[in-house]
Amino acid sequence: MKDLDWQNLGFGYIKTDYRYIAYWKNGSWSAGELTRDNILHISEGSTALHYGQQCFEGLKAYRTKEGSINLFRPDENAKRMQSSCRRLLMPEVPLEMFVDACKQVVKANEEWVGPYGSGATLYLRPMIIGVGDNIGVSPAPEYIFSVFCCPVGAYFKGGMKPTNFLVSDYDRAAPQGTGAAKVGGNYAASLYPGKKAKSLGFGDCIYLDPATHTKIEEVGSANFFGITKDNKFVTPLSPSILPSITKYSLLYLAKERLGMEAIEGDVYIADLDQFKEAGACGTAAVITPIGAIQNGEDYHVFYSETEVGPVTKQLYDELVGIQFGDRPAPEGWIVKVE
């Protein structure tokens, strides 16, 4: 294993040894290969640079107690990337090719997967970008599919701590827009509102539904969930939310392992009183308890601003236990890297 301060890693770029790269030219993907070169040399006319024709994914590799390495539901990332590609008129990467690329990258960078118990993981960043000579607004003539990785630290150092969020006046996506696709454009639009929220001391902003501004959609770059006072797991349903794999995993675990009713539906910002606990979920955020939400003059505290609620903690233990191989996984959720 590499000599890193595994307990204290953050979430930042660290150059690892190998990345995977494949090229789409003349209607087909090249055989992908691993390379040590982390610099892309692309045309100045690439559509990814001008018109945002690109999409990405994010997933992690986890070191188990036995020393083996787990991927968590990589086929779901493959399918979501295909759907992002369809929305942006980019060629889809076949599911097997995607999962194989992820496995190859983890295997080649095995020494960058942190030790079991440190909380560190290897974050994988698959992406597809439109490249090749172009200037008009049209899909690119060529594409690059790449997967690189960086070791990242435990999201929480020294236990789970709630974060506070600010309801934004801005929208991250439009009705019928690209909110459900994992594309860079959504993120470019979120940098300014995110910076404003952070400068006021919040973790990030909460985006409401773009049509009526009455319902919660996203918590920064994570999905929202709440636990109602009668113990139901509730998460928003909308075509402009990014369908989080963590969120769908929690819907399943809340129902099947915690015996809760699990619901996708409208979550009105004016109706936060129904919740005893709330959280944000995603690959990077894992499960982040939400301490409080500021909405204009209204400041709503959930379980506590300093302590994690018991249901949120149970969901966290179940999810993370499965990812690190300590708890039994539902069929197909864990893919071993061998």
Ligand SMILES: *Cc1c(COP(=O)(O)O)cnc(C)c1O
């Ligand atoms: C990636 C992402 C998420 C989380 O999705 P996971 O599959 O759980 O990692 C949530 N919201 C946005 C906007 C995202 O881009």
